[in-house]
Amino acid sequence: MQAFGMKAAYIAQTGSPIEIRQLEKPSPGKDEVLIKVGFAALNHRDLWILKGKYAGRKENIVPGSDGAGTVEAVGEGVSAEWIGKQVIIYPGLNWGPDPAVQSSDFHILGNPTNGTLAEYIAVPVDNVFALPDHLSLTEGAAIPLSGLTAYRACFTRGNLKTGENVLITGIGGGTVLFAFQFARALDARVYVTSGSQEKMERARSMGAVGGALYTAPYWAEEIAGKSGGIDLVIDSAAGKDFGMLAGLMNPGGRIVNFGQTAGPIGEIPARYLFWKQLSVLGTTMGNRDDFEGMLQFYSEKKLKPVIDQVFPLEEIQAAFDRMDQARQFGKIVVRI
Numbered sequence: 001m002q003a004f005g006m007k008a009a010y011i012a013q014t015g016s017p018i019e020i021r022q023l024e025k026p027s028p029g030k031d032e033v034l035i036k037v038g039f040a041a042l043n044h045r046d047l048w049i050l051k052g053k054y055a056g057r058k059e060n061i062v063p064g065s066d067g068a069g070t071v072e073a074v075g076e077g078v079s080a081e082w083i084g085k086q087v088i089i090y091p092g093l094n095w096g097p098d099p100a101v102q103s104s105d106f107h108i109l110g111n112p113t114n115g116t117l118a119e120y121i122a123v124p125v126d127n128v129f130a131l132p133d134h135l136s137l138t139e140g141a142a143i144p145l146s147g148l149t150a151y152r153a154c155f156t157r158g159n160l161k162t163g164e165n166v167l168i169t170g171i172g173g174g175t176v177l178f179a180f181q182f183a184r185a186l187d188a189r190v191y192v193t194s195g196s197q198e199k200m201e202r203a204r205s206m207g208a209v210g211g212a213l214y215t216a217p218y219w220a221e222e223i224a225g226k227s228g229g230i231d232l233v234i235d236s237a238a239g240k241d242f243g244m245l246a247g248l249m250n251p252g253g254r255i256v257n258f259g260q261t262a263g264p265i266g267e268i269p270a271r272y273l274f275w276k277q278l279s280v281l282g283t284t285m286g287n288r289d290d291f292e293g294m295l296q297f298y299s300e301k302k303l304k305p306v307i308d309q310v311f312p313l314e315e316i317q318a319a320f321d322r323m324d325q326a327r328q329f330g331k332i333v334v335r336i
């Protein structure tokens, strides 16, 4: 054990259980700040990394893309005024110059760069933002990657407008719940799908106007019947039923996708695509401007993330198991 070490969640080898290890405490380099992480949160990506199903490093990884904490020290070139400030971390590194698409060097904290599931992390000062006043550190940690991805999906790519009919697929997912919040904040009429009746009821209690079980054979017809047509879909499932979305869209509708939890996309009927002039848009995470926009929206609307459960770092494997079994509704947070 090192005298000035830190505790961290550690993947020695993917495919094995996660460990808690004592590692060397980082120090802030030029233009960096050292953050004492208060809370971190899990994303599905961390689970895939743990299982060895993610392209990237396969061993000796500190996972975690989400985190919030307190600046403890600053490196050369950074104002000492940051010290003691509570901050939320933008997890993207090297987006590059084009706001439309990330550079080939783009990656996020947690692989290959060590992530937030550790007592300390050093990141560029450009990656830290003051924690919005209405949020606790626990809430702040739950936001970054999911809030960013959902914000870019809804606004930068999806052009979400007040009062539209929006469908959010797989509402139990940590990321799409942020899209749900954004759409509700703009008084959209939000419909949802889920594999669980209970999660659908939960969404209804949060303002969803209707929903369908995606396990039912006629879920798309059900949504079309209830809504009269959808203007914007936010989807992270893809899967064989993806093409059915085209049938329930209003003319000019947009389908935004950022994941494939349900596997490869099935057939998309072209007649709907061209006749209704639909747009199918891919999106991934977001740049620094998206992150700033997302935090502003959060502050203006006084939004709070939906938190499923908070686990102590020592119980990190149980936190991963909960995600693996899809038992969560909202973000799984880890107290460091």
Ligand SMILES: NC(=O)c1ccc[n+]([C@@H]2O[C@H](COP(=O)([O-])OP(=O)(O)OC[C@H]3O[C@@H](n4cnc5c(N)ncnc54)[C@H](OP(=O)(O)O)[C@@H]3O)[C@@H](O)[C@H]2O)c1
Residues within 6 Å of the ligand: 043, 044, 045, 145, 146, 149, 169, 170, 171, 172, 173, 174, 175, 176, 193, 194, 195, 196, 199, 214, 236, 237, 239, 258, 259, 260, 261, 262, 283, 284, 285, 286, 323, 326
């Ligand atoms: N490209 C990016 O930047 C980016 C960023 C974040 C996440 N993602 C991707 O987005 C996906 C979700 O990530 P997450 O962290 O939000 O994971 P998560 O919290 O584990 O959510 C996964 C959700 O997928 C839903 N689902 C499963 N099968 C489905 C189906 N057949 N149809 C519709 N929904 C289905 C489930 O919804 P119910 O529980 O309601 O059944 C489940 O809650 C992952 O594929 C992840 O890789 C991509």
